[in-house]
Amino acid sequence: MEMKDIMMSIIKNPANLNLLSNYLESLFLAYTFVITAIYCVKLSILLFYQRIFFVTTGYRRISLALTLLSTTWYIAAQVANLLTCQPIDSFWHRLKPGKCFNFNAMYLGTGIVDLLIDIGILVLPIRMACKLHLPTRTRVAVAGIFALGGFVVIAQIVRLSDIYQPGAQYGESRPRLT
Template structure:
């Protein structure tokens, strides 16, 4: 007796992208949740007030949840990480998936900017020398400029936007690979600047070199 054939829209399951996305998303969601929980626990134990750096951290965690949710919806609902038998269904799902993908870069830009600002405001709690605060403010300003430029670029990647997900819509899209490379290069340079900002003060402390290096490692791990 022949087995019944699957309907044309039958979904076979997740592909490798789908499984990898699930594992990576769960890992980083747990990691960010633990980081936020530890921050809350530290403030409660020390009976310390929550500062702007704490609230920015909580906002960044919430935005990261949105970031992961958008990716997971694209993978599990809109066909980004699934296998379909019907090519027409796959084409329709792919278009929906690309719509969700268009929202990912702006969310990412907001997320990483809040993280950077959280670290910079945290530094301001500890180091209060005029020169440090001035350099801190300069990097904050550059972070905000990077954020605005990135979001504008993300939203105007294709004009009109529908060109990104609908091949029948006539429009223009710039070279996203080159744009992404340039913006991520500036992003990386900002991260390096933020990590190096307290180096001079920490290494200048009147403590044994071993202790200064230990403090430096703590700051670097905290920032990472």
């Protein structure tokens, strides 16, 4: 159900405020789990890269820096999510007194940092794959396989541009074209 449908339901029948509370509580919890899932995927990819491309110190340093950056992003995103509203449950109980900052601004900020980390993770193995002692055609094929991660970057850009709407609050998104 879209946010606009929930709002229309509340306007028609204010007793449906519980529907909005359930929606916003689900949004809050889902974002917490999504951040964790994204971090686990990033970490597993970086650890995999460290295992197969262990040869150079420079590569290990860059890989470690990306791992630390990903961990810092994860902690910052979780803390920002937990501090979106004070008290926390005022995020989904809209009538409860509390103070909230714009969820969409937080989502955009964490999304942009996530995108930059994804680009770093994408570029990291391509450079190493090109240095492998293999025939040129095989090196290009291996680099191409790693470059398929570019779809993640494209999907992230599309997701951020589709979901983020300036001025929107509490997880509103653009209405879908039907």
